[in-house]
Amino acid sequence: MATEPEHDSLEQVADEVRVCTRCELSRSRTHAVPGEGNPKARVMLIGEGPGWHEDQQGKPFVGASGKFLTELIGHAGLQREDVFITNVVKCRPPGNRDPLPDEIEACSIYLDRQVKLIDPDVIVTLGRFSMSRYFPGERISRIHGQAKEIGHRLVVPMYHPAAALHQGALKATIIEDFEKLPRLLADREKAREAAREKGESATQSSMF
Ligand code: SF4
Secondary structure, three states: OOOOOOOOOHHHHHHHHHOOOOOOHHHHOOOOOOOEEOOOOOEEEEEOOOOHHHHHHOOOOOOHHHHHHHHHHHHOOOOHHHOEEEEOOOOOOHHHOOOOHHHHHHHHHHHHHHHHHHOOOEEEEEOHHHHHHHOOOOOHHHHOOOOEEEOOEEEEEEOOHHHHHHOHHHHHHHHHHHHOHHHHHHHHHHHHHHHHHHHHHHHHHHHO
């Protein structure tokens, strides 16, 4: 059974994912897709699972929806190198079917570790399966683009880029949602500075 090592790292998680057999998806995959990006990213994007292109290349979001995701990240004033991108399941469900609850549960050990290691300010969920991790029972059409403070970070549910590619009407919506990210990040930075200043003035006043 995979357990969290004492000195964990993103490389360690990726190495374990590549040889993982914790669920049935290991049988049909070509390559597992651990995720990639900036290990100190302030924004982490969590999709559903690898598709055909991702399974072939072992990289997340490399097909048409990946190209669109790169565009969306640009609408947030960022580049792919600035963020970390992964999925709730790291192996491709056959025929692009939905991942099953027991597969998501089996794979959550890796996503939990990635979130803990990267410790982003903002998590963007892409599609309903990653949304359910933070907003169980909610509907994406009701809550997309609305940031919620969960723990010490913001989680923003968004449509999956593939859905927006297939339904033209959603394209403008998902672009608008990504355009909200710079303000959220700036607010987060301000809150951090305020907390730092408060901490410093508390230290100074305790010196007198
Ligand atoms: S989907 Fe996750 S739990 Fe299942 S085999 Fe792949 S890495 Fe392991």
